[in-house]
Amino acid sequence: MAVHGEQQHAVIPQTGLCAHRAVRAILTAAAFAPAGAALAAPAGDDLHPIVVIAPGDAPDRDDALTIDRREIARTGKPDVLAALTRTIAGVTLQDAQGNPWQPALVYRGFVASPLQGAAQGLAAYLDGGRFNQPFGDTVGFDLIPDAAIRSITLLDASPVYGFNALGGALVIETATGMNDPGFSANLAAGSYGTREASVSAGRNDGRFSWFVAGQARREDGWRAHSPSRLANGYADVGYDGDSAGLHAKLVVADTDLTGNGVAPVDLLGAAPNAVFTWPDNARSRYARISLHPQLSLSPQTHLEGTVYRQRLTVRSINGDLADIAPCAVDLSALCAQDLNAREALLPGMAMVAPSIASAMEEPVYGVLNRATSQTRAWGILAQVIDKRALGSGTNHLAAGFSFDSGRTDFVTSVELAMLGEDRRVAGLGEVIGPGDGPVGPVSLIARSDNWGLFVADTLPIAPGLSAEIGLRWNHALIRLEDRIGSALNGAHHYARLNPGLEFDWKLSPGLALRAGYAETNRTPTPAELSCASEDAPCSLANFFVADPHLKAVVARTLELGASGGADVAGWRIEWLASFYRTVNSDDIQHVASRVRGRAYFRNIGRTRRQGLELGVKARRGGWRVDASYAFTDAVSLSALTLSSPDNPFADADGTIAVSRGNRLPGVPRHSATLAIDHETRIGARSATFGGDVVVRSGQVLIGDAANLTPPVPGYMLVNLRGSIELAPGLSLTGEVRNLFNRSYATVGTFGELGDLTLAEAPGASSPRFYGPGAPRRWTLGVAARF
16 A cells, blocks of 8 residues: 655656666776775865765754764664654654665754645755756655765754745755765675665865765565665865865666555554555666755855756556445446546446456455656756955855756556455556546656755854855746646746854853744645645545645744763763744645545644754763753644544544644654663773663554544664774674564554455454554674774
């Protein structure tokens, strides 16, 4: 059973070089890099490596949450997603797709997800260029090799970051030979057919530098029918001179990912590795090339920018149940259920005899949704940075503009299918045509143009006191062209001026306070605008049927915080505390339709996300301790009625009544992490041992915004890791995740079994569907660092 929306990742390079060939070339170059690559020539103090990572030069970095290359590779192999969850309690990964490389990242109740249909609330930047894909503002973490990432940072909401920065910005900075010279490689294998390899190498020779990285992963999957593989690569070449610099970067990816999604709780109780319906697969290719120039105009002022171009192609197939059955008036014909629960004839579709359908007593019909999306996008960010003494401190001014443009060609087809005993959805060769009842093909061109003008200034007011001022004008134009009919045609304009202000006060070397206010906004995506009518809902994979207008979401955020550090009994202690309150106006939500497998988007009024975050880091000798806690209160501020026909407490019309104060689905209220590592020596060998505990409380099921049913239970996971030196620069590494083999779920929703009988759980009746978390897993590998 697919989760609402299609899987969206990859791209075909415009250069004509296939992504997998580029990956192979990068891996080969890095693997055979000369040993001298580890011996980087020292860069002079007068060199200025490229620093652009986000609009406004990433303001408000003083209280940012950052993980670096060392943290990313703490388990012996680079793994960004694992590093985020074990070090930042406010980050939760929802495994709705059932694929380890396709999670939705939830931070402060806002989402950055690879799935169409998710309400994207975090702006993502890759080396200064926008990384939210233009079709649905999706964020694909599998597109970038973890070995190429120098740092990943979560920043508070600021208008400077542009569209989608409702909950803040996710800023990814890649490595260069200037900043990260050396060689590293990892090989690992583990349970459920896991095989991983990564390699990176960089060198600088004074002003010139290069860096390459590649990563390949493959696994059979711990759930049935769930194999996946991915390969991605990265290359950077650059020149950093006294007054000018230029870097060129290439990112490529080739993935084949299975995401069989949520399953009935009764089925998971009987067979934890089971899937509901399958196949659900997306094959992707991605390529992105970017240029990053920098020019110093004076010792205080320089220009910097990012220009990128990318192409993304995704081919997906999703097998799902459908409300298709023999017509009551003619048992030899097939009908689909329409919005009013009436039969709609599927012309030319005849009933399949049970003897050739499957071994089931009665045939159970479904559909195979095939979709192909090709997205071409390009963008530019240009800004001037000026740093100069002013009064009692340094004034830091950034001003610039950004432009991001994209075109997506989206084509779908729907094939009549039937379920077998193993719930495989097998096509019957009959393709449902345009106008054939409530299900049919789609052919759409979506274009988007986003402009932004911004200014950010850190102004010193008095000794230790400064003000961070931000202002940005956003303008968006979205155009839709229906290539089959006219229902999808439309043009939508959005424009807004967003302000922001924060005061930072350093009371002493060990204590700093801050208080700020910011306004941000996001426009509806082409995907949302194309599926915004309750009378024309969309299927899970091809969800483009109608084109009503949706209002833009506006978020207003107030934040208070403090940070500090001290030396206590030989320990170096650093801490950070934040309180935030964000109110969204005209929030957008994906709402289930009365027709199975279909949904639509709508504005749901005002919502509020507020909470508290605490983080502590302690260091002493070889000991390293990181602890954090987050409380997130995400609620609706508007009373409204929503469609949720599979909710067991829905009324006769399939709707639920949401009240002010009801919790928003999918957001745990309490989150905590504790990570401890110790570096020691065993004889002449160095060794590191550690582990972490990840705790998340329960969360409301998607489709239960009225809070009528029990939440998805919370969970606590214990993970262990270790490494021991085999020879200088060479280590044996190991990791065990979910040590105590806990059964848990990271997301929940509702579904319908209909007439389907589950062989593993014949008495299954619960409408609750969970996205199960992985059981105990282990990996063993070898890591080289030079």
